[in-house]
Amino acid sequence: MPTGVHLSDVRGRLFDAAERVLLREGPSALTSRAVTTEADCAKGVLHRHFADFDGFLAALVLDRVARLDAQTRALCDAAGSRTVADNLTDALTTLFESVAVAIVGLVTSRDELRARLRASRPTGVPLLAEATAMIAAYLAAERGLGRVAADADVDVLAPTLIGAAHLLFADRTGAPPRAAAVHRSVVTVLAGAG
Structure with missing residues (x-):
């Protein structure tokens, strides 16, 4: 240029x-x-x-985290429609087919980037922490509608769903998992919570 x-x-x-x-x-x-x-x-x-490259990378991660707001609203708005497992399968697939897996790899591979992000996000892995909050908010909405058991611990279910989906999508070089595999994981994690 x-x-x-x-x-x-x-x-x-x-x-x-x-x-x-x-x-x-x-x-x-x-x-x-x-x-x-x-x-x-x-x-x-x-x-x-940007002051330096790690400052650029931190801004990139935070920009991609901010994009989850729209997905969170859409998922919570879907409460009461379709099945809980179908909504979660779609949300997890959308999340992990995006750049999320690569961002997690980036954050975990760069010490300075992680240190900078800790200044504004002291706990959790950026993007995964916000995605976990998104899933927990959705499950709480479904619990409020009686579609998830009243005693279901959404704060345990949400990170379990994120972790299971992350593992399914983690192979950056292979084909993404089929929707049926994601759905099976969701159904298994939610067993007893429906």
């Missing part, structure tokens, strides 16, 4: 480029040079908008 050319939505363009590199090549390939090359802009563009 020639110098002096105005770029619109630089942050979004850089974040999308980083996501593509992350999904295609994994956390170890994510460098400032790889991001700016993918975004087709000069390396200095990234450093004009």
